[in-house]
Amino acid sequence: MIDSRTYPRTKRHGSLDKGKRWKLFLTAVTFALILQLTAKAPLSASDYLHITDSGFTNLPTSVRAMGMGQTFVAIADDYGACYFNPAGLLQITQKELGTIYTDLYGLGLLKQSFLSFIEPTTGMGAGGISWSRLSADLEPEKWNCDLYSYSYAQFLFQDKLTTSRKTFSSWGISIKYLRETSPWGNASGYSLDVGFLTRGEKFSWGANIQDLFSQITWTTGRKESIPTNIKLGTVYRFTPHLLTALDIDASWQDLPKNIRLGSEWWVQRNIALRLGAVKIFQENADLTFSAGLGLYFPFQKRKVISMIAFNYALSSQQDLSTTHYFSLSLGF
Numbered sequence: 087m088i089d090s091r092t093y094p095r096t097k098r099h100g101s102l103d104k105g106k107r108w109k110l111f112l113t114a115v116t117f118a119l120i121l122q123l124t125a126k127a128p129l130s131a132s133d134y135l136h137i138t139d140s141g142f143t144n145l146p147t148s149v150r151a152m153g154m155g156q157t158f159v160a161i162a163d164d165y166g167a168c169y170f171n172p173a174g175l176l177q178i179t180q181k182e183l184g185t186i187y188t189d190l191y192g193l194g195l196l197k198q199s200f201l202s203f204i205e206p207t208t209g210m211g212a213g214g215i216s217w218s219r220l221s222a223d224l225e226p227e228k229w230n231c232d233l234y235s236y237s238y239a240q241f242l243f244q245d246k247l248t249t250s251r252k253t254f255s256s257w258g259i260s261i262k263y264l265r266e267t268s269p270w271g272n273a274s275g276y277s278l279d280v281g282f283l284t285r286g287e288k289f290s291w292g293a294n295i296q297d298l299f300s301q302i303t304w305t306t307g308r309k310e311s312i313p314t315n316i317k318l319g320t321v322y323r324f325t326p327h328l329l330t331a332l333d334i335d336a337s338w339q340d341l342p343k344n345i346r347l348g349s350e351w352w353v354q355r356n357i358a359l360r361l362g363a364v365k366i367f368q369e370n371a372d373l374t375f376s377a378g379l380g381l382y383f384p385f386q387k388r389k390v391i392s393m394i395a396f397n398y399a400l401s402s403q404q405d406l407s408t409t410h411y412f413s414l415s416l417g418f
Contacts, residue, residue, distance in 0.1 A: 153378015
């Protein structure tokens with residue numbers, strides 16, 4: 087996310103110089119590439135009716151990332167880091183509260199809610215708590231899946247504590263507690279994510295091993311684990327206002343599961359445009375796309391709230407209606 091305090095205040099000129107023309111060209115090429123990739127049939131809907139089969143624990147919790155095709159592992163600079171890469175929490179410079187509400191596929195049957203609070207580092211590391219719920223109303227059956235998590239991040243090298251957040255290496259963990267209630271049984275359990283991030287001035291890379299350790303126990307006595315998901319990502323920042331990211335998801339059985347390409351362009355200090363594409367490499371080699379908009383409102387004379395951000399994303403599905411995602415976050 088762009089920090090208004092570091093956003094350059096450029097002067098207006100009658101014509102663009104060569105550097106600005108080159109940046110605009112790169113922007114156009116990036117967006118054209120994503121649009122070309124997304125010209126084929128989008129991804130069919132997944133089934134979220136079971137914790138381990140559905141990948142409920144891998145349901146995205148960042149609308150900003152959704153607009154970029156969920157390419158966020160190497161970016162991870164807002165509350166979305168709790169899911170995509172907890173090591174990125176160190177990039178957050180103020181307390182942040184994030185919320186999401188989504189009616190999946192626009193059917194009124196599957197609804198996702200999310201709430202998160204982040205505490206920035208003061209030398210002892212950054213931390214965050216979050217709650218995510220996926221609920222279904224399939225009359226006469228109703229069920230809920232809840233995920234509670236605590237995330238923590240720290241620099242790999244302590245001497246980095248006194249340096250800029252623009253270049254560093256860090257690690258992070260997310261400890262998660264899961265609970266499902268349904269007509270066919272109840273379940274609860276735990277899982278652990280481990281993330282790493284190396285940020286440079288232009289190029290950054292990250293990794294997040296989701297559900298490295300897990301166990302789900304059902305009221306019937308049956309025990310099972312959540313399949314491990316490995317997220318690898320890179321990002322290149324052409325300018326402070328334009329970036330392109332590439333992520334890969336994999337598991338011990340599928341390498342890769344999917345490839346994601348996304349881009350974010352801050353056309354003004356307060357407005358961001360996003361595009362993303364996802365290529366699936368499983369039984370059905372499908373392609374889906376997403377787009378998003380971000381509005382960022384900083385307050386120079388802060389009293390309690392220093393920032394309000396609104397994000398919107400849409401994701402098209404082949405067999406179901408388009409899903410619209412909305413989020414609101416506050417900085418303190």
